[in-house]
Amino acid sequence: MISSLVLFIILTFHSVAAVPPYGQCGGQGYAGSTQCDPGYVCVKLNDWYSQCQPGGNTPTPVPTTSTPVTTPTVTPTTTSSTPTGTAGPPAPSIPAGTLTRLTNFGTNPSNVGIFVYKPTSVKVNPGLLLALHGCGGTAQQYFSGSGFRQLADQRGFMIIYGSAANDMNCWDVTGANSLTHDGGGDSRALASAVRYALSNWGVNPDKVFVTGTSSGAMMTNVMAGVYPDLIKGGAVFAGVAMGCLSRGNAPVFPADPCAAGQVSRTAQQWGDRVRQAYPGYTGPYPKMQLWHGTSDPVLNYTNLNEEVKQWTNIHAYSQTATTTSSGVPRQNWSKSVYGSGLVEGYTGQGSGHGLPESGTEASAIDFFGL
Known part of the structure; x- marks a missing residue:
């Protein structure tokens, strides 16, 4: 193992x-x-x-506060919480410029660690980014090893970094509870943290987004599919379609058929997997940005096409791109836009599993409008 x-x-x-x-x-x-x-x-x-x-x-x-921020428990509901709409700086109890552990934020069935970063120049009614590490990682590692913190400093949005506690620090993207709206597991814990931010920090409910790498990318698809009432957009860096992985959350040998690129379903089947996660939901689904390298040795590049099938079906788009641009955002990358632009796919020629590559994070933040 x-x-x-x-x-x-x-x-x-x-x-x-x-x-x-x-x-x-x-x-x-x-x-x-x-x-x-x-x-x-x-x-x-x-x-x-x-x-x-x-x-x-x-x-x-990694700067962290010596004492976790403890706040009253919020009881989650099945719909997005209404923000308080504070007129002053949000989350006054959260120190600015440091990574702070948040406790007592709501239901947390799988003991997920929640850490928040509030930049010194945070906006009033700021946007919120949920950032998720890959297998073997931590919130602290993703905080220091990706460019999202620097972008938050520049643009004034807040970040919640999740830290998985089980399966070699891999996110639960296969369990029935985690794949069901308010069913439990890691997705419920992350949703609790988002709901807490909406209720207590004056976060703009129209600017709540999620991103992640590898296992965190898989969880990005899960959060977008299971909690479309909370999440407005996702950026998936080297992931697989929601519901694709089948042999547990941690890596296995031989590789899971999904990871090996051996799972192919119709767009309708992939879309149904998302719709089944929240039966009865009739609202809009998040816009999605999907990134994958052609030389990824861990998650086969064919998974990008399966993700495109899933999210174009959700948005009732054709699987044929409306526009394709080369050299965006870097020389070896190409960008494909689907339908009216709520789905984007990025192919990195020769890129491996080490995403996001330096500088590509800004493309995701631009896509979100943060």
């Missing part, structure tokens, strides 16, 4: 002299460059993953 986990988070990069910011630069089974771009150094995060981070030769400390 350990070897499977190692395989699951190996990143593939072009053969270049230096690794770009936040790329992999070491770890068990890694054979690429260990030299980072100028201004970055290779930091060991664990035995199987080292990453290029800014600064000295020790990990950049």
